[in-house]
Amino acid sequence: MIAFSGDTEWKDNLVACSSDSDIFICECFGYRDKEHFHISWGYIEQKLPQITAKKILLTHLGEKMLAHVDEIDRPRVVIADDGMLVDL
Known part of the structure; x- marks a missing residue:
């Protein structure tokens, strides 16, 4: 299953939306602010x-x-790149 945040501010229903999905494609425009x-x-x-x-x-x-991006080091988190292919 694929979950997709779309272009949005954080909403807590994104947790439920992405629950147990194979991949959660999530926009991440900002760093901390x-x-x-x-x-x-x-x-x-x-x-x-x-x-x-x-x-x-x-x-x-x-x-x-x-x-x-070089500071993001979490086991399940991947930074997308233009033209990137993802195996599910």
Whole structure:
């Protein structure tokens, strides 16, 4: 099963939406700061224990997030790249 956040601010129903999915494709525009109409890594990181997706693919990365991608080191979290192929 594939779960997709779309382009949105963090909503707690994303945890239920992505529950037990094979992959949760989640936009991650910002790094720590609250981004209007977008999700930041700070929110995702905080919710990781509740997100039960097997893999979390972060997409739609903004400049602040791109500057910190090397700091994201979580077993299930993958940073999307243009043209990337994902095996399920």
